[in-house]
Amino acid sequence: MVVFNTPGANANGVKELVLAGMLLGARDIVGGIQWCKERTDDPEIAKSVEKGKKAFAGHEIKGKKLGVIGLGAIGAEVANAAAALGMEVYGYDPFISVNAAWNLSRDVEHITSVDTIYKECDYITVHVPLLDSTREMINEKSLDMMKDAW
Numbered sequence: 001m002v003v004f005n006t007p008g009a010n011a012n013g014v015k016e017l018v019l020a021g022m023l024l025g026a027r028d029i030v031g032g033i034q035w036c037k038e039r040t041d042d043p044e045i046a047k048s049v050e051k052g053k054k055a056f057a058g059h060e061i062k063g064k065k066l067g068v069i070g071l072g073a074i075g076a077e078v079a080n081a082a083a084a085l086g087m088e089v090y091g092y093d094p095f096i097s098v099n100a101a102w103n104l105s106r107d108v109e110h111i112t113s114v115d116t117i118y119k120e121c122d123y124i125t126v127h128v129p130l131l132d133s134t135r136e137m138i139n140e141k142s143l144d145m146m147k148d149a150w
């Protein structure tokens, strides 16, 4: 059996799943699907939908602040894609490689203190390796700094 190290090989796949997760969270799409499934026998479905759809409106991600912690193969892709979707993107990576920095959109704001991300962002996505320095970086203290869920 041949084993390869293929850094960045699934970065695009992970980026797409991160975007999917964000959209699912912003719109409660899963809740909406469940709500529809529970009404398959409703003869007044059109009226029910008009009445009930407000609960699943959520919000657009455009204009929301996304904090990306770790701007390697995955983080840089996520940051660029989110910027292209109109999000305000904050990027934090004290050890960013020259290559990753070259690939990063100019629209991504370079943040030097991770606390700024915890305090100001509406969404936060973490793409760092598990090291002693990153283990439990999301903890009680960082969670305390974050905005309340809307």
Ligand SMILES: NC(=O)c1ccc[n+]([C@@H]2O[C@H](COP(=O)([O-])OP(=O)(O)OC[C@H]3O[C@@H](n4cnc5c(N)ncnc54)[C@H](O)[C@@H]3O)[C@@H](O)[C@H]2O)c1
Residues within 6 Å of the ligand: 007, 008, 010, 011, 014, 069, 070, 071, 072, 073, 074, 075, 092, 093, 094, 095, 096, 097, 100, 127, 128, 129, 130, 133, 134
């Ligand atoms: N679960 C999965 O399916 C899956 C898939 C792909 C990658 N991963 C994991 O996701 C992580 C990221 O993958 P990648 O390909 O982007 O890795 P990468 O090595 O290209 O990027 C990691 C980045 O994290 C940065 N970093 C390190 N310590 C940091 C810190 N304290 N604060 C901020 N940034 C820091 C590094 O400078 C680097 O730029 C890796 O641990 C990888 O193993 C998991």
